[in-house]
Structures are given as C-alpha cells and as structure tokens.
Amino acid sequence: MNFETNVFINCPLDEAYINDLLKPILYVIIKNGYNPRLSLEVSDSGEVRLEKITEIIKSCKYSIHDLSLVKSKKAKEFARMNMPFELGIDYGLRKSSIDPLSEKQFLILEATKYDYMKAISDINGFDIKVHSNNTEKVFECMYSWFSETLKINKQEPPLKTFYDFIDFNTSLFEEKVLEFSSDQIAKNYIEKISIPEYIQEILDRV
Amino acid sequence: MAKKSNHVVPSSAGWAVKKSGAEKASRTFATKERAVVYGRELSKSEKTELFIHKSNGMIQNRNSYGNDPNPPRDKKH
Numbered sequence: 001m002n003f004e005t006n007v008f009i010n011c012p013l014d015e016a017y018i019n020d021l022l023k024p025i026l027y028v029i030i031k032n033g034y035n036p037r038l039s040l041e042v043s044d045s046g047e048v049r050l051e052k053i054t055e056i057i058k059s060c061k062y063s064i065h066d067l068s069l070v071k072s073k074k075a076k077e078f079a080r081m082n083m084p085f086e087l088g089i090d091y092g093l094r095k096s097s098i099d100p101l102s103e104k105q106f107l108i109l110e111a112t113k114y115d116y117m118k119a120i121s122d123i124n125g126f127d128i129k130v131h132s133n134n135t136e137k138v139f140e141c142m143y144s145w146f147s148e149t150l151k152i153n154k155q156e157p158p159l160k161t162f163y164d165f166i167d168f169n170t171s172l173f174e175e176k177v178l179e180f181s182s183d184q185i186a187k188n189y190i191e192k193i194s195i196p197e198y199i200q201e202i203l204d205r206v
Numbered sequence: 207m208a209k210k211s212n213h214v215v216p217s218s219a220g221w222a223v224k225k226s227g228a229e230k231a232s233r234t235f236a237t238k239e240r241a242v243v244y245g246r247e248l249s250k251s252e253k254t255e256l257f258i259h260k261s262n263g264m265i266q267n268r269n270s271y272g273n274d275p276n277p278p279r280d281k282k283h
Contacts, residue, residue, distance in 0.1 A: 020262040135262040136216060159218070160229055166215055166263040167227060173265045187265055 003100060005034045008060035010086045011109075012069050013040060019191060021131060021138050023198060025064065027165045028142040030202045032152055034062070039086070040195055057090050061103055062150070065090070068111035068133065070119040084120050107145045109138075136162055172201055209272065211255040212248055214241045215263070223248065226257075246271075 007029050011022055029036045037060055039053045057063065065087040069080040087108070094104040108128040110116050116128060127149060129141040139158040146152040156164070169190060176186035193201070210225040221241035222231030232248070235241040242258055246269070249256035253272035260266045
C-alpha cells in the first residue's frame with residue numbers, strides 16, 4: 001500500500017461513534033482517493049498489538065486522531081487513553097528524522113472546542129477541528145482538512161458529500177432488502193457491518 | 207424509468223425533504239415531524255417511496271406509496 005495515500009484513523013470504536021462519525025470519515029477518505037487504515041486491522045492474537053499498530057502508523061503519511069473521549073462522560077467512568085497514546089507514537093515517528101516519516105501530517109478531532117487544552121495542552125498549535133459529535137459537522141471538518149492540508153481542490157461542498165453518503169447508504173439498504181427480503185435485517189446489516197466490509201461496500205460504489 | 211424516491215434528511219436548518227440523487231432539498235423544516243408529514247404527502251401524490259433517515263444519515267424507516275417491486279415482508283400488522 002502507498003504511504004502517500006494511506007490515512008491512519010485513531011478513534012473510538014464503540015457503536016455510536018462508528019455509525020455517527022467513523023462511517024462518514026471512511027466515506028470521505030475513500031471518495032477522495034485515499035486509503036483508510038485502522039487499528040482494528042490487528043486481529044491476530046499471535047501478534048503484539050502495539051507493534052502492529054505502530055507498523056500501520058508508520059505506513060501512513062496522514063493521520064486522524066479523535067480525542068473526544070479523553071474526557072469521561074460520567075462519574076467513575078475512565079477516560080480513554082489509547083487515542084492520545086497513539087497520537088504520541090505518531091508524533092514521535094514524525095520527529096524521528098527517518099524518511100519519509102517527517103512528512104506525516106495530522107488532523108486532531110475533538111467534540112467540544114478547547115477540551116484538548118484541559119486534557120493534553122501540549123498539542124496546542126496542531127490542526128484541531130471540532131465535530132460536536134454531529135455527522136454533518138464531521139463532513140465539514142473533513143472538507144476543510146482535505147482542502148487546507150492535503151490541498152485537494154474542487155471538492156464538492158460538505159453538504160453535497162453528506163447527501164451522497166445518504167444516497168450510498170440507501171443504495172446499500174435497497175441491495176440488502178433484495179438479498180434478505182426484510183427491511184429490519186437490511187438495517188441491522190448496515191448498522192452492525194464490520195468496518196473492513198463497510199470499506200469494501202464504499203469501494204464497490206464510489 | 208423508475209420514479210425517484212423522497213428522503214427525509216438532516217439539514218443545517220433542521221430537516222429537509224429531498225429527492226434521491228438531488229443536490230438540493232425540495233423543502234426544509236424546523237422539525238423532523240413536519241418534514242415527515244410533508245414527505246409522506248408528497249410520496250403519496252407521486253406514488254413513490256419515502257425513506258426517513260436518522261441524523262447520521264442511516265435509514266430509520268421506509269414507506270412505500272407506489273408499486274413497490276420489493277415490499278418489506280417484516281412489517282407488523
């Protein structure tokens with residue numbers, strides 16, 4: 001796979017995040033001709049997980065780090081540390097002076113503006129965008145990042161891409177209704193689909 | 207040629223009704239309920255399908271008001 005077009009996505013993997021934010025992020029990356037890479041590609045228990053994740057990070061010029069869960073939502077809930085930890089690995093690789101890793105570029109996502117300042121203020125000055133846990137907003141974040149950092153010109157407006165994403169999900173739903181003869185099973189298929197399969201469904205249609 | 211379906215979708219103004227493949231919404235509404243009412247009437251008059259989407263763009267419901275080639279078989283009676 002090509003370093004220049006690989007995008008590492010470091011984000012929460014709970015169902016709400018996957019359906020509201022990760023699936024749109026995957027859609028935009030693939031639509032723009034880039035290749036998403038995620039830590040969940042690591043499933044072989046025989047491999048040392050962290051070493052495998054580091055190999056994925058090394059293979060990607062671009063990274064998206066979502067730090068929205070560094071703040072716990074309720075009492076006695078732990079904040080999630082995998083995301084800032086993997087951002088640290090990525091930053092260390094960028095500063096390692098090993099070619100081509102010094103070319104790495106990041107997008108940092110958070111849910112609420114300036115929350116990162118309270119949790120990890122050392123990253124002040126990075127490209128940090130706020131998605132507010134909102135699907136339409138994450139299309140705006142991705143549009144800006146692809147334009148400003150990856151210099152992708154003449155992208156379609158974020159709302160148009162959101163509507164294309166809706167049409168994509170409708171097309172997938174209609175195909176699965178035909179296959180399963182059930183709206184409920186088709187909806188369940190799309191909501192529970194594994195990320196590698198969802199990536200393939202996007203690749204088949206975009 | 208198959209008729210275009212109608213879709214109740216989120217929009218920055220609240221909720222909107224748009225045709226499949228359209229770049230612009232037909233109409234926008236402050237609430238999802240009002241968008242669904244309009245979408246239902248429009249789809250009945252056009253004898254086509256209405257897809258109601260969640261705020262993340264996923265399908266919430268599908269209602270058919272025309273000659274549906276693939277009618278859902280799991281509706282409750």
